[in-house]
Amino acid sequence: MKRLTTLLVLTLLVGASSCTKVIHEVATRNKRAPLARNILLFSSETPADIRIAYYATEDGVTNRLIEKEVQTPYVLELEDAVAIYDSMDVYVGNNLWKCYNDDNFRRYKQTREHEGPEYLRVENLSDQVVKLAAIDAEELKTEWVPEYEETVIERHPLPLYRGVPLLYLFMPDRAPGRELGYVAMTEYEHSERGIHTAKAIKSIPLFPDRLGDFTAADLPFSMERIMELYEREMAHLLVSYKHYSIVEQLGVSGIEFQNAFAERLRFKRVEAVTRIAPHSTLTNEGNVPILAIDFRNDAKWEEKDYRKW
Numbered sequence: 001m002k003r004l005t006t007l008l009v010l011t012l013l014v015g016a017s018s019c020t021k022v023i024h025e026v027a028t029r030n031k032r033a034p035l036a037r038n039i040l041l042f043s044s045e046t047p048a049d050i051r052i053a054y055y056a057t058e059d060g061v062t063n064r065l066i067e068k069e070v071q072t073p074y075v076l077e078l079e080d081a082v083a084i085y086d087s088m089d090v091y092v093g094n095n096l097w098k099c100y101n102d103d104n105f106r107r108y109k110q111t112r113e114h115e116g117p118e119y120l121r122v123e124n125l126s127d128q129v130v131k132l133a134a135i136d137a138e139e140l141k142t143e144w145v146p147e148y149e150e151t152v153i154e155r156h157p158l159p160l161y162r163g164v165p166l167l168y169l170f171m172p173d174r175a176p177g178r179e180l181g182y183v184a185m186t187e188y189e190h191s192e193r194g195i196h197t198a199k200a201i202k203s204i205p206l207f208p209d210r211l212g213d214f215t216a217a218d219l220p221f222s223m224e225r226i227m228e229l230y231e232r233e234m235a236h237l238l239v240s241y242k243h244y245s246i247v248e249q250l251g252v253s254g255i256e257f258q259n260a261f262a263e264r265l266r267f268k269r270v271e272a273v274t275r276i277a278p279h280s281t282l283t284n285e286g287n288v289p290i291l292a293i294d295f296r297n298d299a300k301w302e303e304k305d306y307r308k309w
Contacts, residue, residue: 030084034060035117037078037290038134039167043223044072048126050276054290055119057082063115072130073223077137078290081117118291120284124276132274132282133230134289135167140176140206145183148201152181158292159237159261161229163204163212163244166237169221172208179205184245188252202245230272237261265289 034057042050049071055063056079063082124130136157143154157165168175180203187198209216229237238244239260246252265272270289276282284290 032061032082032084034080035083035291036080036137037117038292039137039171040076040078040120040288040290041133041135041223041226042070042072042074042076042122042130043133043227044126044128044130046128048072048124048128048130050074050125050130051123052076053119053121054078055081055115055117063117065115069125075223083117118284118286118288120282120288120290122276122282124278124280124282127278129278130276131227132276132288133227133272135170135226136165136292137167137174138292140165140180142180145201148183150181150201152183152201153241156241158239160239160241160244161233161237162214163241163248164206164214166221166226166229168206168211169214169219170223170226172211172219175206175208175211177207179203179207182241182245185242185250186245188246188250202249227273234262234272235259239264 049069051067051069053065053067056066057063060080061082122130122132136159138155138157140153140157141155142151144151157167159166161169181201182204183199184202185197186200187196189196204212206212209219211219238247243260262272268289269286271287274282274288282288
């Protein structure tokens, strides 16, 4: 309740300081929403047998248990699963006019309990270590920017490697198949007087046979290459085209850009690569990023804004 009170005070100060405040809360419990999920990769030095159990939905209302025994290397494209959660809408207004936003605050209850969308159980039946990693399967979205009078990339699968979402490098057929614009930093100077920047629209090819600087000869990336990027080249995995333009195009180095992906994984308490010991069982306790890790806003399920990473 302390967190809610603090948020409401900030909302009132920023958005409604000129009017008498009337606070109205609407709470709804045990709501349901189907969630899209990440793609899971399982690898090992030589083929290894594993048994996987997770839940998925067919009707958008209930989940059913799916169990399968497979052999690495294996790609698991998780189907949607239903989440049960609580939400709260907060309205702020007065007797004369409304100064409220029904998205000011939403509180979600999400668990990894049995039958939930984050439930995952993996039994390593082999004598060797099995590695587990996830790739964000977010759908790329664009938006019209009046300032530039152009359509640019607004959301994309994370992370970016040399300007290309990792999903497309691993599965080029998922690429949008066209050249798209993005807002790039053309100047970036950090001094004692502050930060000076300039922006412009640049474009990047996102075709199945040409992704940024990568050609058909470089594609697709193997599962081993994806694991290597996560384990050894985390500093080259970026979270936005802003960071991409600053680091890759302007040559500006900085921990706030090059370590952003790793830091945000750490903040969410998830692992880029999880190791499953021989003849052991992994039960997800939140460390496996099955749902996308949202770096901006987690509370958008009802609008089907499934930002998971």
